[in-house]
Amino acid sequence: MDEIILSDSEKEILEWMWKEEKEYSYKDISLQFGENSDKGWKKQTLSTFLSRMEQKGVISVRYEGEKRFEKRRYFTVALNRQQYERKRARHLLDSYFNGSLNQFMVALNGGEKISSGEAEELRKFLKDI
DSSP, X not given: OOOOOOOHHXXXXXXXXXXXXXXXXXXXXXXXXXXXXXSOOOHHHHHHHHHHHHHTTSEEEEEEOSSGGGOEEEEEESSOHHHHHHHHHHHHHHHHHTTOHHHHHHHHTTTOOOOHHHHHHHHHXXXXX
């Protein structure tokens, strides 16, 4: 499974887009992050972030208009927060723990035994999934 690695700036854009999970025009995004915003990102910088996010599969782009330089771009999230976090967690498990949840849990707890309360909480969680 491919890992999704986002820069801090790309994560910030994605976090903002998740707030309303709707279609955003380039103008909407530019107002939030562009040169006249607190971020002050230049058009080329913002376009680069959005292009990379599309390549990584976290957003999708819809074009409207006929002529090359008159096309309007509209952006939507391609993965909701839960899907994104699941992909990241699965990659971590596969890459560092050979896909073993048991190895992950041992590492997470530092090789120490878990308390009976924690064990019961895990049993309840596993029963519910």
